[in-house]
Amino acid sequence: MRGPDRRRLLLGAGALALLPRPLRAAEGTTERHGLSSFGELRYPADFAHFDYVNPEAPRGGRFASLLSQTFGNQAFNTFNTLNPYVLRGDGAGGMNLTFDSLMVRALDEPDALYGLLARTVSVSADGLTYTFRLRPQARFHDGTKLTAQDAAFSLTLLRDKGHPEIAQVIRDMTEAAATGDDTLVVRFRAGRARDLPLIVAQLPVFSAAYWKGRDFEAATLEPPLGSGPYRVARVDTGRSISYERVPDYWAADLPVRAGHNNFDEVRYEYFRDRNVAMEAFKARAYTFREELVARVWATGYDFPAVAEGRVQRFTVPDARPSGTQGWWLNTRRPQFRDPRVREAVNLCFDFAWTNKNLMFGAYTRTASFFENSDLKAEGPPSPAEMALLEPLRDKLPPEVFGEPWSPPVSDGSGQDRALLRRADALLREAGCTRAGGGLNLPDGQPFAIEFLDFDPSLEPHTQAFIRNLGLVGIRAGIRNVDPSQYQARVNDFDYDVVSRRFAFGPTPGGELRQSYGSAAAAVKGSANLSGIGDPAVDALLDRVADARSREDLRVAARALDRVLRAGRYWVPMWYAGTHRLAVWDVYGRPKNGPRYDLGAPAVWWYDAERAKRGGG
Secondary structure, eight states, rough: OOOOBBOTTETTTTTGHHHHHHOOGTTTTTTBBBETTOOOOOOOOOOOEEEEOOTOOOOSEEEEEOOBBBBBOSSSSSSOOOOOOOSSSSSSSTGGGGGOOEEETTTSSEEEEESSSSSEEEEEEEEEEEEEEEEEBBBTSSBBBHHHHHHHHHHHHHHHHHHHHHHHTTTTEEEEEEEETEEEEEEEEOOTTTHHHHHTTBBBBBOOOHTTTSSSTSOOOOOOOOOOSEEEEEETTTTTTEEOOOOOOOTSSSTTTTTOOOEEEEEEOOSOOHHHHHHHHHHHHSEEEEEHHHHHHHHHHOSSHHHHEEEEEEEEEESOOOEEEHHHHHTTTTEEEEEHHHHHHHHHHHHHHHHHSSTTTTEEOOOOTTEEEEESSSSSSHHHHHHHHGGGGGGGGGGGGGSSSOOOOOOSSSOOOOHHHHHHHHHHHOOOOEEEEHHHHHHHBOOOEEESSGGGGGHHHHHHHHHHHHHTOOOOEEEOOOOOOHHHHTTTTOEEEEEEEEESSSSSGGHHHHHOHHHTTTTOOOOOTTTTHHHHEEEEHHHHHHHOHHHHHHHHHHEEEEEETTTTTTEEEEEOOOEEEEESSOOESSOOTTTSSTTTTTTOEEEEEIIIIIII
């Protein structure tokens, strides 16, 4: 199984995991049509369209899917508000389709942005002021002009009242001001993260007139006024939401939009039970499914539509770093404050047995926070890594200076006695004691763990884990709650252990602070699930965020990886490196799709001929 992605801060048309980074200050104040982390741009100013799109793709039809990525306040199984950009409520999937941003990603580059609302951008010599020139034809869906005043209002609103994932990231944006209808000036605090200006460039732009007199932080089922390629068409709260393509979308002919947004309708369905969702797919209630459960992929597609070719199954390579999927141990809880205890818990999970017996051998064990990328630490630290680690030596465990920690390899029996003995020894070393058939913490309280979830699909994997925890005396159990309660508890850090997958792109930067930085550990709703608060981690997060070349980034990320892995903050799960797709045969897609994104629904299209041949 691979759990649904919790892609942090999916803004505008893309995820923060893949947001690009700003120009280096040395590039001066020349106006540019695009930006990237280190100045590289694949496409010239006069490009006609991205190489991975079909600019002649037909328009029409419907794309219907489940939600497999979330951002802001979204939940996978339900929704009760159409504002996903604040903390309150459970946001509806797809609302990002209704808003435009200053710039958008090129999905075949690691971290490049090109202008959407902004036709050009210039950067001051000190890198602290970005000036965006907006396109005069930009319009909201009601026909009113979208101006720099709207952009300034939106950025300020998100900084001051947005979801913590947004507000915390952009807190070093000191000012967003309009100096005319077409000129937006954004200023940043000295020492800001390298990636901050480009994060800002992908934030949604709202209508200042629409939000005047409305409470931005409140949950709402009134569709906010947008300017994007789609607008809300139908809402069945908690069950489905549909978007219709805007026929006179102002940006339809721009190079960054050519070959995009080809469906007349995009719909997201919600189900509280995975089995019910699968039956709905068989009945063609939705037509696109990314299969996240290896067991279902191996055994669940034996229904007639597959045999008849009306449902196609295939895999698409995923070139992005695989992300960090695992059970996150909440170090705010007393039972997880000692790293020896966290390591003992790690030793109780038998991945080899789980992979073979529950997941058909479909996965590889995750070891790194940057798995499946050149940012992963391997072998002893290089001289360049040592240069970053040595000043922190007194804050680091000795193992950081050797081979990076990796999860143990079990014998695959399901109860590896050697690993369980090591776990028992570590628990005793940490001061835990046996009492009444169970284990007590050093303070005499029973050692108990609750795995919190909203979906039972991981239960077989977790139960196998729990059996081994019981063998070393740890009392453990699973509590499944409804999605809204789950999200509320996660926002409040009210859990022992939760499972989650975070995905970061090829050029990570300041967004990592939201998952691993000390400042985020105490911010309600932040992504720092484990409560990591380590000065050494913070120092290396700064080096990652401030890297000025790809080599600098690789060195800093590998050093950070070593320190995070040494902390034993999570029990790593697994990864596959591919997207497993099952689709009703009604879609077309580019022959050479984007390298760093699945591209669906953005650049896919409805194929009427396929539908006639049996897709429906």
